[in-house]
Structures are given as structure tokens and as C-alpha cells.
Amino acid sequence: MLSRIRRWLGISADDDLAQEIDQHLEMLAEERRGLGATSEEAQAYARRKLGNRASIREAVYEMRPLAYAGTWAMHARIAARTFLRSKAAHGSVIAILSAGIGMSVAMFSLVDAVLLRPLPFPGQNSIALIWKTDPPAGTQVEELAYPELRDIEENVSDFQYVALLPTSLYGYSRVLQNGKSEPVQIESAPVSHDFFRVLGVHPALGRDFTASDERIGADPVVIVSDAVWREQLAADPRIIGHVVRLNGQGYTVIGVMAPGVEFPRGAGLWFPLGVDRAIVERRGATFLQAIARVKPGGSAERAAAEVESVFRRQAADHPEAYPKSQRAVITPLVEYWTGSARLHLWIMLGASVLLLLGSIVSAGNLLLSRALQRRHEIATRLALGAGYRQILEQLGAEGVCIAIASAGAGLAIAQAAIRTLVRFAPADIPRLSQSALDFEAFAWAAGIVAASVIACALIPGWAALRIEVESALREGGARLSSSRREGRMRHTFVATHAALTMVLLAVAALLVLSYRAMISDDIGFANRDALSMNLQLHGPGLLSGRAYTVPYRRSFYTELLDRLRRQPGVVSAAAVLVRPLEGTIGWDVSYEFPFEVNNGRRVLPKANYEVVTPDYFRTAGTPLLEGRDFSEHDTETSEPVAIISESLAKLIRQAGYTPLGYRIRLGLTRDRWSRIIGICGNARYRSITQSGSDIFVSYLQAAQPTNYVLIRGKQPAGDLANLVRRTLLSMDASQTIAGIATIGELIDANSARHRFDMILLLWFGACATLLGAGGAYSAIRELTADRQREIAIKIALGAGRGRLTRELVSGTLGFVLLGECAGAAGAWGITRLAAELFYGVAPRNPLVAGAVAAFVFLLSMTAAAWPAWRAASDEFRGALRR
Amino acid sequence: MAGQSKEVEILQGTLKMMILQALHQGPANGYEIAKYIERRSDELLQVEHGSLYPALRRLEAGGLIKAEWRTSLTNRRARYYALTRTGRREAAEEHSRWKLLVRAITRVMRPA
Numbered sequence: 001m002l003s004r005i006r007r008w009l010g011i012s013a014d015d016d017l018a019q020e021i022d023q024h025l026e027m028l029a030e031e032r033r034g035l036g037a038t039s040e041e042a043q044a045y046a047r048r049k050l051g052n053r054a055s056i057r058e059a060v061y062e063m064r065p066l067a068y069a070g071t072w073a074m075h076a077r078i079a080a081r082t083f084l085r086s087k088a089a090h091g092s093v094i095a096i097l098s099a100g101i102g103m104s105v106a107m108f109s110l111v112d113a114v115l116l117r118p119l120p121f122p123g124q125n126s127i128a129l130i131w132k133t134d135p136p137a138g139t140q141v142e143e144l145a146y147p148e149l150r151d152i153e154e155n156v157s158d159f160q161y162v163a164l165l166p167t168s169l170y171g172y173s174r175v176l177q178n179g180k181s182e183p184v185q186i187e188s189a190p191v192s193h194d195f196f197r198v199l200g201v202h203p204a205l206g207r208d209f210t211a212s213d214e215r216i217g218a219d220p221v222v223i224v225s226d227a228v229w230r231e232q233l234a235a236d237p238r239i240i241g242h243v244v245r246l247n248g249q250g251y252t253v254i255g256v257m258a259p260g261v262e263f264p265r266g267a268g269l270w271f272p273l274g275v276d277r278a279i280v281e282r283r284g285a286t287f288l289q290a291i292a293r294v295k296p297g298g299s300a301e302r303a304a305a306e307v308e309s310v311f312r313r314q315a316a317d318h319p320e321a322y323p324k325s326q327r328a329v330i331t332p333l334v335e336y337w338t339g340s341a342r343l344h345l346w347i348m349l350g351a352s353v354l355l356l357l358g359s360i361v362s363a364g365n366l367l368l369s370r371a372l373q374r375r376h377e378i379a380t381r382l383a384l385g386a387g388y389r390q391i392l393e394q395l396g397a398e399g400v401c402i403a404i405a406s407a408g409a410g411l412a413i414a415q416a417a418i419r420t421l422v423r424f425a426p427a428d429i430p431r432l433s434q435s436a437l438d439f440e441a442f443a444w445a446a447g448i449v450a451a452s453v454i455a456c457a458l459i460p461g462w463a464a465l466r467i468e469v470e471s472a473l474r475e476g477g478a479r480l481s482s483s484r485r486e487g488r489m490r491h492t493f494v495a496t497h498a499a500l501t502m503v504l505l506a507v508a509a510l511l512v513l514s515y516r517a518m519i520s521d522d523i524g525f526a527n528r529d530a531l532s533m534n535l536q537l538h539g540p541g542l543l544s545g546r547a548y549t550v551p552y553r554r555s556f557y558t559e560l561l562d563r564l565r566r567q568p569g570v571v572s573a574a575a576v577l578v579r580p581l582e583g584t585i586g587w588d589v590s591y592e593f594p595f596e597v598n599n600g601r602r603v604l605p606k607a608n609y610e611v612v613t614p615d616y617f618r619t620a621g622t623p624l625l626e627g628r629d630f631s632e633h634d635t636e637t638s639e640p641v642a643i644i645s646e647s648l649a650k651l652i653r654q655a656g657y658t659p660l661g662y663r664i665r666l667g668l669t670r671d672r673w674s675r676i677i678g679i680c681g682n683a684r685y686r687s688i689t690q691s692g693s694d695i696f697v698s699y700l701q702a703a704q705p706t707n708y709v710l711i712r713g714k715q716p717a718g719d720l721a722n723l724v725r726r727t728l729l730s731m732d733a734s735q736t737i738a739g740i741a742t743i744g745e746l747i748d749a750n751s752a753r754h755r756f757d758m759i760l761l762l763w764f765g766a767c768a769t770l771l772g773a774g775g776a777y778s779a780i781r782e783l784t785a786d787r788q789r790e791i792a793i794k795i796a797l798g799a800g801r802g803r804l805t806r807e808l809v810s811g812t813l814g815f816v817l818l819g820e821c822a823g824a825a826g827a828w829g830i831t832r833l834a835a836e837l838f839y840g841v842a843p844r845n846p847l848v849a850g851a852v853a854a855f856v857f858l859l860s861m862t863a864a865a866w867p868a869w870r871a872a873s874d875e876f877r878g879a880l881r882r
Numbered sequence: 883m884a885g886q887s888k889e890v891e892i893l894q895g896t897l898k899m900m901i902l903q904a905l906h907q908g909p910a911n912g913y914e915i916a917k918y919i920e921r922r923s924d925e926l927l928q929v930e931h932g933s934l935y936p937a938l939r940r941l942e943a944g945g946l947i948k949a950e951w952r953t954s955l956t957n958r959r960a961r962y963y964a965l966t967r968t969g970r971r972e973a974a975e976e977h978s979r980w981k982l983l984v985r986a987i988t989r990v991m992r993p994a
């Protein structure tokens with residue numbers, strides 16, 4: 001068996017055959033000796049009778065099933081020897097290629113995990129989300145109210161199922177008490193009963209919601225996610241029909257959702273939405289969006305048109321509730337799911353593909369250089385009787401070896417890169433953590449590399465086939481007729497590289513400038529160490545905050561903050577409606593000043609609305625520029641007061657009034673004017689790149705709850721959080737805190753995506769730069785090697801070193817310039833497509849483009865001048881004699 | 883090769899058939915097969931012994947014969963070839979095909 005395998009592989013068959021033939025010769029000789037011949041005669045006869053031994057071997061060899069394996073093994077051996085002779089050159093080729101393969105495969109794997117792999121929802125492309133927009137009023141997203149579910153269901157015939165869910169999970173979290181461990185806060189989604197039917201998923205255990213679960217006064221039921229079931233409910237299969245306590249209220253568990261279903265993102269619990277009269281009947285309670293599935297055979301376009309006409313009819317039927325300018329926004333689920341991560345990932349994938357291309361170009365360039373040096377060797381081999389086929393096979397084998405080595409190293413790099421990227425990537429990219437090496441992508445990248453490497457390896461073979469063997473030998477391989485064509489090829493490489501480097505570096509430079517602008521901007525929160533956390537009161541009922549009366553909530557937070565402030569080490573503590581940079585959520589409120597009343601404007605501008613306790617500004621580090629902070633004396637019975645941001649104060653000043661002591665009226669409190677008692681610095685509540693206007697109201701004068709606590713202290717963040725937890729526990733054991741983060745962490749998280757983009761592109765840019773410089777260097781080195789004799793003659797005739805260097809590099813640098821022009825055009829196109837990636841810097845910045853171009857040019861010049869300068873030295877005069 | 887008038891060059895494609903025929907008599911080594919062909923043809927067919935080996939390897943790869951190292955009658959280690967079951971069938975087929983061919987060619991070649 002072993003011998004069969006060995007024979008199959010063509011390893012030992014040679015020995016077998018040799019032995020067999022030896023025996024045969026011996027038998028022939030013996031036969032002759034038996035007839036009385038001398039030993040020499042007998043052996044001569046035997047050899048004659050047998051025929052040419054070598055050609056027998058060859059004939060046997062050629063027909064053996066895997067004869068090629070043997071040939072290739074030989075080629076591989078020679079290739080290995082060739083590599084060892086020029087470790088540096090081949091090592092760098094392999095390093096370059098494996099980096100290209102690794103990075104592009106890693107990026108593709110991420111893109112695949114996030115964007116391309118189907119969601120866990122069957123027929124995902126027939127699912128879409130629906131909300132409204134009202135551009136004339138300045139609202140990008142106008143939410144729906146519960147009664148609109150019927151409007152859509154009854155009028156859009158192409159939908160199979162329609163359901164409602166809130167636009168944001170903010171405020172719906174539930175505290176789960178399982179009686180064993182500490183209560184935990186779980187993101188939850190109130191949804192209408194067809195929600196899972198829209199998604200096309202079914203509970204793994206128990207049953208789905210039915211219409212009877214979603215009635216006013218229906219028994220509270222809940223479906224839990226697979227993760228919650230496993231982590232919080234001990235994966236108990238008998239949980240169905242049992243009651244769990246959510247916000248202190250009993251909910252019957254009717255189902256455990258199939259694994260992987262986590263929609264809206266982060267949701268761990270779902271319960272019926274239409275169980276509260278205040279929601280079901282009011283067209284003014286707009287906080288929802290719809291999700292719908294198009295019927296099999298239905299038309300998404302027709303459905304979209306029908307939704308549009310439903311919304312148009314609403315404005316006619318209920319003019320008090322809907323403006324005429326409202327329009328439908330229909331977003332496919334897949335797009336909604338990935339959101340803005342799409343653009344980022346595509347850009348990164350593009351960059352990594354550029355890097356792969358760049359690495360192939362560089363490797364090709366290097367291989368070509370190596371190969372041209374071997375023309376002499378090839379010519380010698382041809383002269384010694386090697387077949388063209390063998391020469392090409394040999395060169396091909398070298399290409400294959402390089403391709404295999406770089407694919408192997410590339411695989412390792414890709415795997416390491418995926419792990420690193422997943423760890424350091426911003427947390428808000430869905431499904432990123434599920435990224436795994438994409439073998440199809442790897443096969444593609446490795447295939448492309450293999451094809452190009454083998455092609456590059458074969459080029460000198462083709463060239464050699466055209467040249468006269470003798471002339472190559474005679475000329476010592478110095479300068480051949482084909483070198484002009486090869487020179488052109490090298491210059492194309494150089495130009496391509498300059499273009500790639502230009503694109504990558506230009507985008508990277510813009511990202512760096514954006515990032516610098518981002519972090520150096522004053523975003524209005526100086527106390528990075530202030531610890532913030534969600535501490536909303538969870539009571540029974542759908543809108544759990546409503547379980548508590550406004551006076552109860554106020555006194556609760558007053559008491560809590562008082563207790564916290566009394567703790568040793570605590571510097572200040574405050575509470576706020578929505579903390580800074582909490583995703584994109586927040587309250588918008590329309591406002592007007594007395595001088596604006598009756599100016600005929602129908603749509604009022606909006607500003608960010610915050611309800612705060614005294615000491616909030618001091619805790620967050622937002623400066624109070626004028627006036628005073630709120631105090632415990634600003635109560636319901638005293639004069640309504642407000643603090644506005646500097647941007648609003650400016651509006652008042654422009655109108656010719658003094659902001660402090662002026663009045664403002666909010667859309668929430670139509671007929672009540674508030675006195676402006678303070679002006680604070682501008683702060684960025686929604687995103688660190690988005691400046692807006694803010695209006696602050698005292699918690700003792702507002703109906704909205706202060707859901708987040710901010711605290712500063714001398715102790716570490718963990719101790720502060722425990723302090724809050726203990727204090728809370730001593731007041732109400734059914735409440736809990738969640739989302740603990742310092743303001744600094746919130747700021748970092750907000751810029752994480754940009755930082756990630758920037759670091760990756762910088763890395764790609766650095767790789768491309770190195771490759772480009774290497775390309776220019778080797779192009780010139782080859783050029784000088786080719787023109788050694790000519791250079792030597794020029795030196796002998798007294799040409800200056802500087803002039804000679806200039807003459808040598810000028811052609812190549814011309815190609816660098818050409819490539820840079822192409823690269824600038826490419827960068828221009830990309831920045832146009834991806835303008836939203838940049839901040840505080842003009843995307844088409846001639847200064848940046850110029851600087852990058854100059855940098856690439858200088859680098860190429862240095863890389864090119866070095867070998868040229870050396871070649872133009874006197875040492876090379878010796879070349880003349882050789 | 884075909885210099886001597888008494889010798890006949892082996893017809894293309896017939897070597898395989900003759901090897902199978904030789905092995906039909908029982909296992910044999912390369913030398914014995916060559917000798918068998920020469921002897922049976924009354925020395926008319928002169929085999930270049932070496933040319934047997936590519937043919938033997940091809941038959942072996944095709945599964946028509948199998949080989950093993952054995953000690954010969956003259957107490958010498960040699961590689962012995964034997965027909966496999968398929969080889970035996972193939973030998974019979976080749977034989978009848980050959981007879982048909984010879985008959986046909988004889989007819990063509992007979993004087994008109």
C-alpha cells in the first residue's frame with residue numbers, strides 16, 4: 001500500500017525501475033555469458049539489446065499518472081533554491097502580497113458579515129420600514145401614531161402584514177426581577193401583534209402574539225429573546241405560561257423567540273403595544289414607525305405609492321393632526337439595519353481592494369526586475385538544451401511557490417486582522433462581531449494574486465523565447481531589444497502606484513484633519529470624568545414612567561440627589577432628561593421669542609430640550625456664561641424660568657434685545673412664557689459633530705422625567721457607580737441603573753467610528769506609500785542596471801553626477817506625476833461620494849491634495865534618486881571594462 | 883532497427899497484445915516476456931527490450947497486469963508480472979480482435 005502511494009506520487013518509482021532494468025541487463029548478460037562470451041562482450045550485448053536506458057526512463061516517466069508531480073517537485077526544489085539565493089527580493093514580494101491578501105480578505109469578511117449576509121428574516125427584501133418626513137417643517141423624521149396602523153392596513157392591499165414599533169427603544173426598558181439575582185434592566189420593544197409575522201420569524205418555544213393579546217385591558221404577556229431566556233431565565237423550557245416580574249408587574253411568558261432575532265437592535269423583550277387607551281386612540285401620540293411585509297406576488301412600488309396616498313389623505317381627513325407637507329419615507333429593512341455603517345464599510349473595502357491592487361502591482365514590478373536579471377541565466381539554460389516548455393514551467397513553478405507562500409501568510413494575516421478589527425471597531429456596527437474569515441473572498445484574492453504572480457513570473461520566459469540565445473550570451477544580458485517594452489511596463493506600475501497612494505493618502509489625510517477638528521472642537525462638556533447612567537423609574541404599565549406621578553418623581557430625584565451629595569467624596573450630582581451623546585435620541589421642542597410672534601411664520605424652529613436639576617451645568621462642565629443656575633426655589637408655583645444656549649442668545653441679541661431676562665415660549669407649553677435666567681455655552685448633545693441650540697428647564701417646572709443621573713466624585717468611576725447603586729437600593733429595591741459611562745467615554749464612543757476609519761485608512765495609506773516608494777526605487781535600479789554601459793561611458797566622458805541622476809530619474813518621475821493626476825481625480829470622486837465622512841474640512845481640499853501630491857512626489861523622487869545617484873558614481877566606471 | 887532483412891519491426895500497438903499473450907501463459911519478468919516474443923516469432927521479431935517497460939507500466943497503470951518482486955528460477959530477484967482478471971478478459975478480446983484484423987488485412991492484401 002505504501003509503495004503504491006509512493007509510486008502514485010512518483011517518488012520511488014525511479015528506484016524500482018532502475019533495479020528492474022539492472023536485473024534485466026544482468027539476465028541478458030548472463031544469457032550471453034552462457035554462450036561463451038567474455039564479460040565485456042556480454043555487457044555490451046545486454047546494453048545494445050536493452051536500448052537507451054535514459055529514454056526508457058523518460059518514456060516511463062512521461063506516461064505515469066502523476067509524472068508532473070515529480071517534475072513540479074523538481075521545479076519547486078529549484079524555485080526554493082532560487083528564493084534562498086535572493087531572500088530579500090522574494091521575501092519582500094511575499095510580504096507585500098500577503099499583506100494585500102490579508103487586509104482585503106479581512107475587510108471583505110467584515111463587509112460580508114455586516115452587509116451581505118442575509119438577516120435572520122426570511123424574504124428580507126420584501127420587508128420595509130415606514131415613517132414620514134416633513135421637510136418644510138424642518139423635521140427629517142415624523143413619527144406615526146397607533147391609529148395609523150389601521151389607515152395603512154385598510155388601504156394598502158399589497159402588504160401581507162403591517163406592524164408598529166417605536167422609533168427608538170429609549171424609555172421602554174424593563175427591569176426584570178427573577179428573585180434570585182439583582183434586578184437587571186433589559187431593552188424592550190412594545191410592538192403590535194403582527195410584528196413577528198412581518199419579520200417572518202416564529203417563537204422557538206410557545207406561541208406568537210395574537211390580536212387578543214393586544215386589547216385594552218388584556219392580560220400582560222411577553223415574548224423573551226433567546227439570549228434573555230438563556231442568561232436571565234436559566235434556559236428553562238417550562239417557562240412558557242409562567243409569570244415574570246417586569247417593572248414590578250406580572251407578565252405571562254408566552255414565547256421564547258428563535259435565536260438570533262434581535263430586532264429592533266438590542267431588544268430582549270417584546271410585549272403588545274395596543275393595550276393602553278392613551279396610545280390606541282390618539283392620533284397625537286406619535287412615537288411609532290411601521291414595518292410591513294409585501295405580499296408574495298405583490299409589488300413594493302405599488303405599495304409605496306399606496307402608502308404615500310394614505311398619508312396624503314390623512315392630511316385631508318384629519319387636518320388638525322397632519323400637515324399637508326408630510327411625505328412617506330420607506331426604507332428597506334436591510335438598509336435600515338446597517339444604517340450608516342454601509343458607507344464606512346464600502347469605503348474601507350474599496351481602500352483594501354486598492355491596497356490589494358497596489359500590492360500586486362508592486363510584487364509584479366519586483367518579480368519583473370528579478371526576472372529581467374535572469375535573462376542571462378535563461379539564455380544559458382536554453383543554450384545548454386533546456387526546452388522552452390521546461391523553462392516556462394520552471395518560471396511558472398516559482399510563481400506558484402510565491403503565490404502559495406503569500407496565500408498562506410495572507411490567510412494568517414486575514415485571521416489576525418479580523419480579530420483585531422472586531423475588537424477595536426466601534427460597537428454600533430451591527431453583526432460585526434459575527435465576522436469570520438470568508439473563504440470565498442480568500443479564494444478570490446488568492447486566485448487573483450496567483451494569476452498575476454504567475455503571469456509576472458512567466459514574462460521573462462516569453463521575452464527569452466523571442467531573443468536570440470547567442471546574442472544574449474554575447475551581450476552578457478546587459479541590454480536587450482525587449483528592454484524598452486519592459487521599461488514601459490515598469491513605468492506603468494510606477495504610475496499606477498502613484499495613483500493608488502494618492503487616493504489612499506488623500507482620503508486618510510482628510511480623515512485625520514476631520515478627526516483633529518472633531519476632538520479639538522469645544523463640544524461643551526468639560527468634565528470628561530463625570531459619570532453618567534440611566535436611572536429612569538420603572539413602574540408597571542406600557543409607558544412605565546407614567547406609573548409615577550410627577551410630584552413623586554420630583555421628590556424621588558430630589559431625595560436621591562440629596563443623599564448622593566451627602567456621600568463623602570462626591571463633588572456634585574445632578575439629573576437630566578437625556579444625557580449628552582446618547583445616540584441620536586433626544587427631545588426636540590419648538591420655541592419662539594416675543595419679537596417673533598405674529599411675524600407670520602407658520603413653522604416654528606426647534607431646539608434640543610433638556611430637563612435638568614440644579615447643579616447640572618457644574619457637573620457636566622458646561623459653562624454658565626451669564627445669569628444663574630436653577631435652584632430648588634424655581635418651582636411650579638414660582639415664575640417659569642429657562643436657561644438657553646449661547647446660540648439662541650445670539651438670535652435675541654441680533655433682534656436687538658438683551659437675552660438675560662428676556663422671554664421664550666416653548667411648543668410644549670403653548671401659552672406660558674418663561675423668563676430666561678441664564679445663558680450657557682453651546683454644547684453638542686446629539687453628536688460631537690453637530691452643533692445645535694439647547695433649551696433647559698428646571699425639573700420642578702417640567703412634566704418630563706430626569707432619566708439620567710450625572711455624578712462627579714473623588715473616587716474611581718466603579719466606586720461612584722456602586723455608590724449610586726447602593727443609594728438607589730436603599731430607596732427602592734425594584735429600581736436599577738444601566739448604561740454607565742463617563743462623559744469622556746460617551747465622547748470617545750461618538751467619535752469611535754471616525755477614529756476607526758482614520759486609523760485603517762492611515763494604515764492602508766502607509767502600506768501604499770511604502771509600496772510606491774519601493775516601486776520607484778526598483779524601477780530606477782533596473783533602469784540603471786540596464787544602462788550600466790551607457791552610464792559608464794557618459795561618466796567617462798565627464799558627465800556630472802547630478803545631471804546624470806536627473807536624466808535617469810526624470811522619466812520615472814514623469815510617470816509618478818501622471819499617476820498622481822489620475823489619483824487626484826480618483827480622490828476627488830471618492831470624497832464627493834463620501835462627503836459625510838468628513839468634518840470641519842472641505843472634502844475637495846486643494847491644499848490637502850497638493851500636500852499629499854508633493855509628499856508622494858518627494859518620496860518617489862528620493863526613492864528613485866538613491867539608486868540613480870549611486871549608479872552615477874565613479875565606481876561604475878568599472879562597468880565599461882567588464 | 884529494421885536494417886536487417888530477416889527482422890521485422892513490431893507493428894505499432896501490437897506490443898501490448900503480445901505482452902498480454904505472453905502473460906497468459908503465466909507470470910513472467912521483463913526479460914522472460916521479451917524472450918517469449920522473440921522465441922515464439924522464431925526470432926523474426928526483435929524486441930528492443932527496454933521498450934517493454936513503458937508498455938508494462940502503462941498496462942500496470944491500466945489495471946490489466948499486476949507486479950511483484952519475486953525470486954526467479956535462477957535465484958535472482960526480479961519483478962514478475964501477472965494478468966489481473968480484467969487483463970485476462972482484455973487478452974481474450976485482443977486475441978479475437980487481432981484474428982479479425984488479420985483476416986481482413988489478408989483479404990485486402992491478396993492479389994486481385
